[in-house]
Amino acid sequence: MSFLIALALTVVIYLCSYFLLFLAYIQLIRKQPNNKRTFNIPGGNGVKIAVAVIGLLTSLVAFVVSFFPPSGLPGGEANDVYAGLLVVCFLVVLVIPFIIYALHNKAAGAKKYHAGANQHG
Numbered sequence: 081m082s083f084l085i086a087l088a089l090t091v092v093i094y095l096c097s098y099f100l101l102f103l104a105y106i107q108l109i110r111k112q113p114n115n116k117r118t119f120n121i122p123g124g125n126g127v128k129i130a131v132a133v134i135g136l137l138t139s140l141v142a143f144v145v146s147f148f149p150p151s152g153l154p155g156g157e158a159n160d161v162y163a164g165l166l167v168v169c170f171l172v173v174l175v176i177p178f179i180i181y182a183l184h185n186k187a188a189g190a191k192k193y194h195a196g197a198n199q200h201g
């Protein structure tokens with residue numbers, strides 16, 4: 081079961097980057113429609129947004145389906161454990177970058193403060 085959770089967790093993490101990719105593409109098309117791009121979907125901005133929305137919806141469906149236990153599990157409590165562990169692991173993986181960023185900002189602020197104190201003293 082742990083391999084299946086790790087596999088589903090990998091899928092869920094990668095799908096988060098696809099969410100950001102499609103949302104950023106939609107935002108770029110809406111805010112900067114006349115920018116010259118190296119890759120262009122023919123058919124105008126409506127088609128570009130439609131393709132991005134379809135990709136976003138497909139990713140969203142895959143994200144939701146990833147939390148359903150596979151049919152190979154015995155069922156009952158195993159399904160609950162699978163879904164629970166997957167949710168907890170996903171939340172941990174989702175929160176870790178924010179913790180690292182917060183700690184980095186604290187450390188950078190402390191170094192900046194101490195560096196400024198040494199210059200004046």
